[in-house]
Amino acid sequence: MSYKHFLAKILAPVLALSCSGVITLLQLSKVAYIQAEISQAKPRAVYLLETEQEEANLALIKHLPNFGFDNLIADWSFLRFLQYFGESDARQQIGYALTPKYFEVFVSRNPQFIQPYKFMSPATAA
Secondary structure (H helix, E strand, O other): OOHHHHHHHHHHHHHHHHHHHHHHHHHHHHHHHHHHHHHOOOOHHHHHHHHHHHHHHHHHHHHOOOOOOHHHHHHHHHHHHHHHHHOHHHHHHHOOOOHHHHHHHHHHHOOOOOOOHHHHHHHHOO
16 A cells, blocks of 8 residues: 555545534534523613514515515515514514514515415414
């Protein structure tokens, strides 16, 4: 067995493992930062400000010209609704006031796309 062949067989796995280890260490620090950021609850005023901004965004989306992209706008608004609805810390502090507005935007843009209705209809019922 030649020296080059030996190096190729040993060096490649060692290099791959060391690179994987370095990437893992770098990602662990980022994960720790994100977990620390998540554990800090935002004050109610921040959530209220975010809600006002989102309400303004919904009003804009509702009155935007469609340019033939109603389905895309409806899908995008549904994805934004899922993010809004899933933010449990904010919803516990300030409630679900924007849920019907998301539903209005979605239904006005694409009334035939009924799969998201099963998510949105119970969320708007109060």
